[in-house]
Amino acid sequence: VRNCTEREAQLNDLLDDLLSADSRAELDRHLRECAGCRETLADLRTLRVRTSELPHSLEPERDLWPAIRGSLARGRGGIAGVLTQFWTRTDSPGGSPVPRSGRILATAAAALALLVAGIVAIRRAPATSGGPTAPPPDAALLRHIESEYLGPTAQLRAALDRQRGAAPPGSLEVLEDNLRIVDEAIRQVRSAADRDPDRTVDEQLFANLHRTQFRLLQQAVRLSSQDTEEQPI
Amino acid sequence: MEDLVRQARRGDVAAFEALYRSHVGRVHALCRRLGDPGRAEEMTQEVFVKAWRNLGSCPVDRPFPGWLCRVAIHLILTDNRSTRRRSRWEVSGGDSVSQARGASPAPTGLALDLERAIEQLPPGARQVFVLHDVEGYGHEEIARLLGVSAGTSKAQLHRARRLLREALGS
Numbered sequence: 585v586r587n588c589t590e591r592e593a594q595l596n597d598l599l600d601d602l603l604s605a606d607s608r609a610e611l612d613r614h615l616r617e618c619a620g621c622r623e624t625l626a627d628l629r630t631l632r633v634r635t636s637e638l639p640h641s642l643e644p645e646r647d648l649w650p651a652i653r654g655s656l657a658r659g660r661g662g663i664a665g666v667l668t669q670f671w672t673r674t675d676s677p678g679g680s681p682v683p684r685s686g687r688i689l690a691t692a693a694a695a696l697a698l699l700v701a702g703i704v705a706i707r708r709a710p711a712t713s714g715g716p717t718a719p720p721p722d723a724a725l726l727r728h729i730e731s732e733y734l735g736p737t738a739q740l741r742a743a744l745d746r747q748r749g750a751a752p753p754g755s756l757e758v759l760e761d762n763l764r765i766v767d768e769a770i771r772q773v774r775s776a777a778d779r780d781p782d783r784t785v786d787e788q789l790f791a792n793l794h795r796t797q798f799r800l801l802q803q804a805v806r807l808s809s810q811d812t813e814e815q816p817i
Numbered sequence: 818m819e820d821l822v823r824q825a826r827r828g829d830v831a832a833f834e835a836l837y838r839s840h841v842g843r844v845h846a847l848c849r850r851l852g853d854p855g856r857a858e859e860m861t862q863e864v865f866v867k868a869w870r871n872l873g874s875c876p877v878d879r880p881f882p883g884w885l886c887r888v889a890i891h892l893i894l895t896d897n898r899s900t901r902r903r904s905r906w907e908v909s910g911g912d913s914v915s916q917a918r919g920a921s922p923a924p925t926g927l928a929l930d931l932e933r934a935i936e937q938l939p940p941g942a943r944q945v946f947v948l949h950d951v952e953g954y955g956h957e958e959i960a961r962l963l964g965v966s967a968g969t970s971k972a973q974l975h976r977a978r979r980l981l982r983e984a985l986g987s
Contacts (some may be wrong), residue, residue: 597852624982631981635931641845643841644842644857645843645858646858648865656830656866656869698942741827749876749877757874760872763828768829
């Protein structure tokens with residue numbers, strides 16, 4: 585015969601529907617005779633009801649998005665700062681040193697190195713030649729570069745979406761992190777070209793960005809395919 | 818929702834903001850109940866930054882909210898462990914609801930009474946109670962998350978319920 589202190593675990597198991605039929609029948613017999621255990625069970629059920637009524641959502645007292653947004657920019661390797669220097673105004677060939685990123689990821693470093701190389705080339709030209717600044721970007725040429733990569737990258741993205749579920753969690757993390765950096769770089773370059781015709785852009789650099797994007801996607805698809813193939817049959 | 822996740826995965830910050838707006842309350846609730854309530858907003862921010870960085874591992878065929886909650890739970894539990902190592906903020910030993918962790922505002926109403934009582938549970942009991950009774954996790958999974966046995970998880974749950982019944986006078 586158990587005392588009522590030892591019944592506490594049984595009462596919890598009853599609440600959680602974890603008792604065997606025999607144990608439940610034995611506990612039911614005890615409950616008919618023990619007011620204390622009946623009260624404990626009632627309390628547990630009340631607690632369960634009150635717990636189920638807790639809100640699933642508790643809004644913070646302030647909007648956290650501005651701080652999160654700032655962290656996202658920093659977390660992407662300070663790309664906005666680098667991209668600022670990807671461009672040069674035709675009336676302002678000088679500039680400050682290229683900032684060092686705190687979070688440049690391995691593969692993205694290649695893309696960023698291309699950006700830096702492009703910046704140097706653009707800035708040196710006016711200083712050494714003393715001639716006119718670079719011509720405005722050829723919008724048709726940029727569109728041509730984009731169109732070359734549009735179909736292949738779309739196919740790779742679709743393949744990656746299909747295969748992503750098969751990849752172990754975290755296996756694509758670095759690649760996709762890098763890919764987001766390059767995607768954002770392309771988006772910002774394109775957006776600035778549309779917005780401000782006074783800026784110049786190195787079309788070779790723009791093509792290099794697309795090429796890097798394509799290669800990252802290729803690597804991600806290859807990685808997720810290998811993961812799928814390695815699954816035991 | 819799936820479209821927003823796809824867009825965010827490709828670096829679309831506006832899409833990620835939409836995901837944040839839809840889920841911030843859910844994540845903040847988890848941070849408040851499972852972690853240090855005084856750091857709930859800070860942890861909520863960290864969860865979303867981590868989610869952004871790890872979107873690539875979010876399966877496209879599974880619901881985003883569940884994935885996000887798992888990211889939050891892992892981050893909160895990791896933070897709890899490191900915080901305990903640093904400052905020992907939990908009140909160890911005694912089987913009474915602690916009065917030492919008063920980081921939350923004065924409660925009003927039954928639900929807030931319960932919120933306050935949960936916040937003041939000893940950390941081990943609180944984590945298991947929130948994961949089991951509030952979030953619906955089973956003991957096996959809780960045991961894996963917390964690095965304890967399923968039996969310990971069960972014992973902590975019973976302890977938490979006993980302490981809450983006493984605290985609430987129910």
